[in-house]
Amino acid sequence: MKALSIRGLKKTYKGGHEALKGIDLDVEEGDFFALLGPNGAGKSTTIGIISSLVNKSSGTVNVFGYDLDTQLVDLKRQIGLVPQEFNFNQFETVQQIVVNQAGYYGVPRELAKQRAEKYLKQLSLWDKRDSPARMLSGGMKRRLMIARALLHEPKLLILDEPTAGVDIELRRSMWDYLETINKQGITIILTTHYLEEAETLCRNIAIIDQGTIIENTSIKRLLATLNMETFVFDLAVNEGQSSTAGLTLEGFKWRALDDHTIEVDVEKSQGLNRVFEQLSAQHLTVLSMRNKANRLEELFVNLVEKGRKPTAAEA
Amino acid sequence: MSSISFIALKTIWIKECTRFLRIWVQTLVPPAITMTLYFVIFGSIVGERIGDMGGRPYMEFIVPGLIMMSIITNSYSNVASSFFSAKFQRNIEEMLVAPVSPAVIIGGYVGGGLARALIVAVIVTCVSFLFVENVSIHHAGILVLTVILTSTLFSLGGLINAIHAKTFDDISIVPTFVLTPLTYLGGVFFSIQLLPGIWEQVAQANPVLYMVNAFRYGFLGVSDVNVGVALAVIIGFNLVLFTLAYTLLKRGAGIRS
Numbered sequence: 157m158k159a160l161s162i163r164g165l166k167k168t169y170k171g172g173h174e175a176l177k178g179i180d181l182d183v184e185e186g187d188f189f190a191l192l193g194p195n196g197a198g199k200s201t202t203i204g205i206i207s208s209l210v211n212k213s214s215g216t217v218n219v220f221g222y223d224l225d226t227q228l229v230d231l232k233r234q235i236g237l238v239p240q241e242f243n244f245n246q247f248e249t250v251q252q253i254v255v256n257q258a259g260y261y262g263v264p265r266e267l268a269k270q271r272a273e274k275y276l277k278q279l280s281l282w283d284k285r286d287s288p289a290r291m292l293s294g295g296m297k298r299r300l301m302i303a304r305a306l307l308h309e310p311k312l313l314i315l316d317e318p319t320a321g322v323d324i325e326l327r328r329s330m331w332d333y334l335e336t337i338n339k340q341g342i343t344i345i346l347t348t349h350y351l352e353e354a355e356t357l358c359r360n361i362a363i364i365d366q367g368t369i370i371e372n373t374s375i376k377r378l379l380a381t382l383n384m385e386t387f388v389f390d391l392a393v394n395e396g397q398s399s400t401a402g403l404t405l406e407g408f409k410w411r412a413l414d415d416h417t418i419e420v421d422v423e424k425s426q427g428l429n430r431v432f433e434q435l436s437a438q439h440l441t442v443l444s445m446r447n448k449a450n451r452l453e454e455l456f457v458n459l460v461e462k463g464r465k466p467t468a469a470e471a
Numbered sequence: 472m473s474s475i476s477f478i479a480l481k482t483i484w485i486k487e488c489t490r491f492l493r494i495w496v497q498t499l500v501p502p503a504i505t506m507t508l509y510f511v512i513f514g515s516i517v518g519e520r521i522g523d524m525g526g527r528p529y530m531e532f533i534v535p536g537l538i539m540m541s542i543i544t545n546s547y548s549n550v551a552s553s554f555f556s557a558k559f560q561r562n563i564e565e566m567l568v569a570p571v572s573p574a575v576i577i578g579g580y581v582g583g584g585l586a587r588a589l590i591v592a593v594i595v596t597c598v599s600f601l602f603v604e605n606v607s608i609h610h611a612g613i614l615v616l617t618v619i620l621t622s623t624l625f626s627l628g629g630l631i632n633a634i635h636a637k638t639f640d641d642i643s644i645v646p647t648f649v650l651t652p653l654t655y656l657g658g659v660f661f662s663i664q665l666l667p668g669i670w671e672q673v674a675q676a677n678p679v680l681y682m683v684n685a686f687r688y689g690f691l692g693v694s695d696v697n698v699g700v701a702l703a704v705i706i707g708f709n710l711v712l713f714t715l716a717y718t719l720l721k722r723g724a725g726i727r728s
Contacts, residue, residue: 169728207568210728229570237568243561252489259482260569262475304565 157220159185159312159343160206165215167201167367175201177367178215183345183360185220185311188338190354190375191347193364194460199347200240202364203316207237220311233261236305240316240347242297244304246290250281253289254304261308268307275303279333295326302330306337313337314345319353331357351453355379365460382455384423386448389431391416392441405434419448479571483579484586491549491587498549498587499594502541506595509537510602513660525662525693534599534606535687536659539621541595543654543679544646546588546622550580550629551642558633563726573720577630577713584626585619592618607691613698614689620705621682625650627712634716634725653679658687663695678708 160183167176176198183189193199204210206217208228217224222231244253251272258268276282279299284292292300298318305313315334319327327350334357338344348354354361354375361378363371371378391399398415408431410420420431435442491498510530518529525532557563566576600606608614628645636642657679663671674680681701688694694701719725 204728208727209564209567211723232568232570235568239564241561243564245557245560245562247490247493248486252486256482256486257565257569259485260479260566260571262473262478262570264478265482308569 157185158218159183159187159220160345161216161218162202162206163216165202165205165217166213167198167205167210168213175367176205176213176215179364179367179369181362181369181372183312183343185343186338186341187343187360188335188358189343189345190358190361191345191364192351192354192361192456193347197364198367199364200316203237203314203345203347207235207314208232233308234311236308236310236313238298238301238305238313238315238318240320242289242301244289244297244300247288249286249288250276250292250300251285253300254307257304258307263308271307271309272303275306279303295322298322298326299330302333310342312343312345316347317349318346319348319350327353351456363456363459370462371459378455382424384421386419386421387428387431387445388413388448389418389420389435389445390443391418391435392443394439399440403438403440405431475570476572476575479569480575480578480582483566483571483576484582487549487553487580487583488586490553491583498545499590502545502591503594503598506537506541506598507601509533510599514602525664525687525691525695527691527693530603531605531691532662532687533660534596534603535690536657536683538592538595538599539617539683539686540654540659541591542588542618542622543625543650543682545591546584547625547629547632547646547650549587550584550626551633551636551645552629553583554580554630554633555636555639555642558636558726559639567723567726573717576720577627577716580630581623581626584629585622588622588626589618608689609692610689612689613685613702616702617682617685617689617705620702620709621686624682624705624709624712627709627716630716631712631719634719636725653677656680658683658695678704681705 160181162179162181164178164180165176166174166178168174179198179202181202191199191202201210205212205224206219208224212224217231219231220234222234224231248256251269254272254276255265255268258271259265263271272285273282276285279302281296281299281303284296289297289300302315302318319330322330331353334344334346346354346358358375360374361371362369393399393416400412400415400418403412403418405420407426408420408422410418412418422428422431432442514530514533518533521529523529523532554563596606632642632645656674657677658674663674663680666674675696681696681704684694684696685698685701685705688698688701
């Protein structure tokens with residue numbers, strides 16, 4: 157069954173800005189799906205329409221078979237939303253916020269309190285249950301929004317940049333948590349600017365730019381299309397001499413970043429062995445090597461730039 | 472109403488009551504102080520020189536009007552400030568993403584406004600006991616009905632104001648330029664029979680006049696207008712404002728892009 161099915165979705169805001177130009181999108185039940193795009197691409201508008209915060213101009217949205225236009229109440233029950241910005245009452249306590257949210261979905265207060273204990277404990281917020289939300293750290297506020305979205309036990313969880321401004325340790329613990337609930341059967345749609353996050357967590361991906369879906373495939377398949385990667389090599393300094401002076405790398409495009417660091421473009425067909433062979437032949441020792449950018453990031457930039465290239469007529 | 476809608480309604484109502492009780496110094500104490508001042512200045516000091524009004528001592532005459540004035544301002548400002556804050560902080564989205572119908576949102580907020588208005592009414596009535604020796608109730612049913620209908624009406628008014636408001640200034644414009652003049656000219660401090668000629672008829676276009684007089688009838692058994700007409704006018708305004716608030720919320724005016 158499809159967790160989400162969107163057809164011909166358009167949104168034109170007052171003033172004429174066309175945020176969505178007729179997108180089609182499918183997300184399978186149980187998927188961990190990434191919706192990527194640059195700022196202003198239409199991600200938040202899409203999420204806003206699915207979660208009834210934005211009125212669509214035209215098109216259809218189905219969530220687990222429920223239609224946005226005709227079965228709104230049932231559709232809303234399927235969705236838990238973690239928005240990009242903190243949107244809870246800063247003066248209410250952590251427990252009040254989550255219990256009230258459950259109440260809006262018709263969860264009886266006693267049951268809501270039991271669930272609040274369960275989810276606040278899972279997200280390490282139980283000790284803070286009586287604290288006003290404004291007293292929480294940024295990371296705690298993010299976790300509070302996840303707990304709030306889960307209280308009515310939705311089948312589809314939508315997270316709009318859930319780890320923005322969260323430190324690395326906390327981000328990884330949130331990834332673990334999201335992976336756990338995904339394994340338990342919750343379908344997850346994630347937008348993020350951390351492409352490493354999408355590559356680590358998600359199985360399928362859609363890239364949206366200027367209101368149009370420019371790529372919609374599995375992460376594996378997308379990464380397989382990456383023809384060239386750029387690697388950075390740190391070379392050992394030989395007796396105070398520049399390691400890069402006089403260096404040659406036949407068959408590769410390369411640049412010296414300083415006198416002992418080089419950047420090499422390696423096509424998939426070339427392999428890295430030839431680079432190492434040539435460096436060894438020139439008595440250079442590689443101290444360390446890394447990707448210049450995340451693989452998905454390179455693809456993302458390529459796709460967005462390709463989509464924005466002016467046509468002959470425009471040029 | 473389904474049990475799910477009832478739970479949602481109860482949740483909004485509890486949230487609203489918790490909010491104004493949490494900040495009781497800002498919500499419940501000021502009406503007590505303001506009304507005490509009114510009783511002292513207009514009732515005791517000035518009132519003694521005025522003598523009777525509507526066949527009653529002036530102090531007794533203004534008690535129902537001042538209670539009604541508290542009900543009007545508190546029910547209005549409770550809903551206007553709470554709903555606008557929810558819009559401003561964007562926590563209104565908590566309700567918008569959930570299966571909460573516009574009628575339930577209206578019910579929850581109006582219920583909050585009603586609860587605050589009733590508590591304030593009890594406080595102001597208790598304060599009035601300090602100044603009036605014999606407080607009698609002429610018709611409890613009309614008294615209660617007028618309080619409920621009036622606070623519902625002004626809660627709806629506050630909600631509509633908050634739906635349209637874009638800044639905090641916008642929720643203070645209506646109380647300052649509309650509510651206060653209507654209340655002061657609505658027969659709180661005087662009987663409209665004192666107004667000369669045409670002005671008595673002009674005063675009858677003021678909806679607050681009907682609320683004050685219906686309430687005064689419930690208290691003292693005196694009114695400048697027919698009580699049946701007064702209740703019909705209040706019910707009519709309630710229906711109009713409920714329809715307007717429902718339509719605005721259903722359309723997502725001011726809360727959905």
